[in-house]
Amino acid sequence: MKILVVDDSRVMRQIVIRTLRQSGHAGHDIVEAENGRMAFDMITAEAPDLVLSDWNMPEMTGIDLLGALRGAGIGVPFGFVTSEGSPAMREQAEAAGASFLVAKPFTAETFDEVLTPLLGAAR
Amino acid sequence: MTVVAEPALGDLHTVVEEVWSTFLADGNPILPADGPSEDLHWTAAITVTGEWEAQISVILSEAAARGVGATMLAIDDEACSLADVRDALGELVNIVGGNVKSLMPGPSVLSLPLVGHGDITPTSDLTPVRRLDLAWRGEPVVVVVHVPSQGSSSTATAT
Numbered sequence: 290m291k292i293l294v295v296d297d298s299r300v301m302r303q304i305v306i307r308t309l310r311q312s313g314h315a316g317h318d319i320v321e322a323e324n325g326r327m328a329f330d331m332i333t334a335e336a337p338d339l340v341l342s343d344w345n346m347p348e349m350t351g352i353d354l355l356g357a358l359r360g361a362g363i364g365v366p367f368g369f370v371t372s373e374g375s376p377a378m379r380e381q382a383e384a385a386g387a388s389f390l391v392a393k394p395f396t397a398e399t400f401d402e403v404l405t406p407l408l409g410a411a412r
Numbered sequence: 413m414t415v416v417a418e419p420a421l422g423d424l425h426t427v428v429e430e431v432w433s434t435f436l437a438d439g440n441p442i443l444p445a446d447g448p449s450e451d452l453h454w455t456a457a458i459t460v461t462g463e464w465e466a467q468i469s470v471i472l473s474e475a476a477a478r479g480v481g482a483t484m485l486a487i488d489d490e491a492c493s494l495a496d497v498r499d500a501l502g503e504l505v506n507i508v509g510g511n512v513k514s515l516m517p518g519p520s521v522l523s524l525p526l527v528g529h530g531d532i533t534p535t536s537d538l539t540p541v542r543r544l545d546l547a548w549r550g551e552p553v554v555v556v557v558h559v560p561s562q563g564s565s566s567t568a569t570a571t
Contacts, residue, residue, distance in 0.1 A: 298500075298502060298503040299499055300485055300496065300503050303486075304435060307486065345510075346524075372510025373510040373511075373513060373514050373522065374514055375513075377519065392510075392514075393435075393506075394430055394507060396434060
């Protein structure tokens with residue numbers, strides 16, 4: 290499967306990719322984008338199977354990216370990986386069509402819990 | 413109406429310890445420092461605006477800043493570039509700030525982080541209400557929460 294990791298921090302993209310591996314979900318094709326606008330273009334061009342996106346980014350936020358995707362009829366599974374995990378933000382994410390919201394800091398176990406239903410059991 | 417309140421010191425400490433034990437677990441815990449340090453060279457700051465307004469800053473020594481970048485990237489300290497340090501410190505304060513914001517009344521908005529080699533001084537009428545003096549690898553790490561003393565909006569500039 291192809292997974293798009295979206296975060297304006299290269300450090301955090303590396304941590305997300307490392308945690309994917311540590312959670313047993315290695316071996317997928319990983320592509321990266323550093324903001325929502327870049328991610329939207331990559332999604333339309335490369336059709337990933339899953340998007341893992343930060344919320345708070347320059348150019349286009351994660352929630353605006355999700356809104357743009359759904360508005361364009363693109364239903365790619367979408368999960369937030371963000372520093373804020375308040376009930377209000379979780380509700381907003383779910384209402385916009387997100388499959389899950391993982392709050393930073395996260396563990397490999399948390400990743401496995403939310404990814405297994407989408408990617409299958411860890412290997 | 414802006415709420416002028418501050419997070420409990422214990423909650424702030426818990427947030428910082430959780431970040432360190434998850435993303436900066438190199439076998440060295442982050443512990444209370446013996447006292448304030450003057451060996452502080454990097455500042456990462458983020459602001460919260462809305463129902464709760466604040467500036468949250470993480471201030472570190474040169475060695476601690478480089479260690480944060482290297483540990484988050486899983487590389488040697490010597491291989492950690494200036495850009496890596498800036499990126500890592502921005503993400504560090506983003507996570508600490510986001511978690512603190514989640515503890516406070518909302519709705520509020522988190523800014524993008526600002527990272528500087530030096531001090532980042534709030535330009536408006538902000539008062540420090542919480543401060544943690546910590547040590548990691550024997551190096552100082554300070555976390556400060558400023559809130560408006562008269563409900564003024566908060567901005568910050570690198571100096």
